[in-house]
Amino acid sequence: MSPDAEFALATRQVEEGGEGLLLLPRRRRSLSNFLTSTVAGFFLFLILLFLVLPIIVIFPMSFGSASYLEFPPRGLTLNWYRQYLSDPDWRAATFFSVKIALATTFSATMVGTLAAIAFARGKFLGKSLFQALTLSPMIIPHIVIAVAVFIAFSPLNLSGNFFGFLIAHTMLAVPYVVLTVVAALERFDTTLELAALNCGAGRIRAFFSVVLPNIRVGVASGAVFAFLASFDEATVAFFLSGVEGKTITRKMFEDIDFNLTPVIAAVSVVLTVISLIVMGVLQAFNRATVSAQR
């Protein structure tokens, strides 16, 4: 049910390759079949256009020379990127977001991996309750969490504050880590751990030299999702940001509402490219691991 678990499943299944064709049959086809598949293909194309176009649109826009949003752009310029990079507000917000995202990645991966081990291997009272509680930030409306965290953290001087963000974003990111690491641990053959113990390794040695290397794809996926869960997060960031501590998403939110300049398109492109790079690196890592183990 989790998006990332589904995603992991999805990518794995695509790698395995497809088999028969339903929409576009490979073999000889009759005219009616041809028409059906052409019409089906056309509709599919429209839906895919709907999925992709809004994201593609921002790229030419960020290079357009007009000061208002126009499409297609008449002239090309890097002006908006220059403005973004030279604006101290944008720079501060970007730096703040990156700092939070990196710290969140670290803490969520640590906390989530530890908890995932306990969930996968330990036996204790209320385990399923704990698991449900751990995953609930994914299901509970983020607006509720955002408002709750804002109201609770303000009196503690944690709003607009690095540590306030760290706590809130780690809490939002931990479910992704727990899900991916638990899945990896369930695929892991526990006899390997027994074999390590038998070879003379203590529990901790066995974990670091045998368990961790074999679940590293799961941990890495969890870390990447944690990074994006923090870096792209906008709802909690909107409420928890202060005048000083402001994330890039909050700054974008404000600017979209108040002055819709192409700088936002440039920032959007930057955000999207960072997301794509991070996911691309993860994919490459997964693929390298999978092929190394074949």
Add this chain to the structure above:
Amino acid sequence: MKGEAVTLEEIDKSFAKTAVVRNVSIAVQAGEFLSLLGPSGSGKTTLLMMIAGFETPNRGRISVGARDITFEAPNKRDVGMVFQRYALFPHMTVAQNIAFPLRMRRFGKAEARDRVDAMLATVQLEGFANRLPQQLSGGQQQRVALARALVAEPPVLLMDEPLSALDKKLRETLQIEIKRIQKRLAVTVVYVTHDQEEALTMSDRIAVMAEGELMQIGAPADLYHRPTNAFVAGFIGKMNFLDGEYLGQDGGEAVVRLTQTATIKGPVSIAPAAVGQRLTVAIRPEDLNVTPREGSSSQGLAGTVEAALFVGAVYIVLVAIEERPGKVFEARLPAAGGAQPFVAGDRVNITFEPHALRVFVNQKRQAA
């Protein structure tokens, strides 16, 4: 390296209140190859897991040499183990896998390398040091597992059905090889298997387990020729069973009525308590004589041949016992003449020497 004795004393183990090992005591001698043989669920693997330290007994004591290891952590036991599916570390090369126990014991680099090389030579995998486990065949992985278990020269080697995933031919080659390495290193081996042939060919002694209990322990020939209970009789080798009724003693031998017309005398393993008690009589297929029956001459058990199969050295003759519907005896007759001795439908008598009989009382269960 020298093997050490492994002593199990009155071991009890239960999982979630289900007893899986009940009051088992076994003394494995130093340098001995002992097999734990039994069907699945007999508790043999659990026993092995307790020696390895992955499980701890609810009661009893386990020692290696003079060391009590009952509650010792598995990584402190210095007991090598080969797992059912090898359990090689997939992210390490063959050499790294074999070196792992040495790394854990803080061996110097040079010595570790020498030992790994020596071990690779022992298991005949010299050229494979830098391969990953998944690039090896099942038999090769099995050799790496063996090398990893032995490289730190533990006094005891545990093997959990190590050959069950391999095909028959490879299994036989590896049986010989394991035996050769074990003899050379004089390591004590506790070997879990459900394959009686494997146990018979490899072991110095076999401990037969059933339903968590030790049924009998002894040398392979002992178990084959002198089983002390019906389970062992049936589990080791082929055995024909027939129910009977105890009629009394006659000259130190038990008189047992098998059918309405057939009564036999035979040595008793355990003296029955009362006349009239139900007994089980067991006899090996090679101890049966089958003779043609003419007219109404009744000698031994009357039967009808169901099938006669030529299997090389012997004929296997399946005979339905007339007075016991559904009961079929298997006889093995020497195929000396070459001519087929019987055809289906032949009326025959089954006879046997009384001393070839085993009579059992009170057996819990029989193996088929």
Add this chain to the structure above:
Amino acid sequence: MTTPMRIGKFAGRAAASMTSSPSWRQYPLGVSVFLIAPLCLLLGFGFVYPVGRLLGQSFFAPEFGLDNYRRLLETPLYLRVLARTVFVALAVMSASLVLGYPVALAMARLRRGLSNLVMACVLLPLWTSALVRSYAWIVILQRRGLVNDVLLASGVISQPIKLIYTEGAVILAMTHVLVPFMILPVFGAIRAIQPELVQAARNLGAGKTTVFAKVLLPLSLPGIFAGCLMTFILALGFYVTPALVGGPSSLLMATLIGQQTTETLDWGFAGALSTVLLCVTLLIVLLFRKALSYNRGISNVA
């Protein structure tokens, strides 16, 4: 297995009584507690305490009582917002299903190169921030945006029409944001169908439509169900997109809660609204969780 486990070494000394028999296959209780402690602290302080406090505030701020809830129930505006939120979530869910199912089907059943292309088209929006995507929709739908430009240029309209800040815009943009959450579970379910089943059906003379109606559709129901649940729940509490693309006439629960928190500073009422939103969400999750796992069980067997 329910006996408390201890670390082997200490258990050795403690086990003189022979009551505990630790297994090294599982981690001992002490280790589990140690492993889970950081998470407990985090969730306690970062999640349970704030949410509990917010819910509590709905009964205590400004003074103890059910005033906040009475106000919610007695003001038609708020009830309309609640109804609109559910309606928008249902619309987003339905639109996601209609648009997502063909994509999932294509992804699962096209040949490899094409299905990878479709997959990329699904993952690209999934990996892009919801904020960026909402912004993109503003660009597309605004008065001088892409859609109006095209319509004006082609002569369909002579004046730019109002597209943005409407309920339709909210549904459209939210569908775009949430449709991957529909596609992926459905894709997983269709992939899980054994190809032999489809082939067998074709061999028995079933046409494509029949195969779809009798084999693919029923067997992908668990995925549809999971996708619908996911998109509906996420749509109920979505803040970013309605806040940016929606207008005053398309106020939703999430935006209303935000307003009450930052503009009117009525935290008690914000708490009450949050409680209602939370309860609706949890109710749906609890109601359908069982059916969901039941369906998944069936899909595993099939």
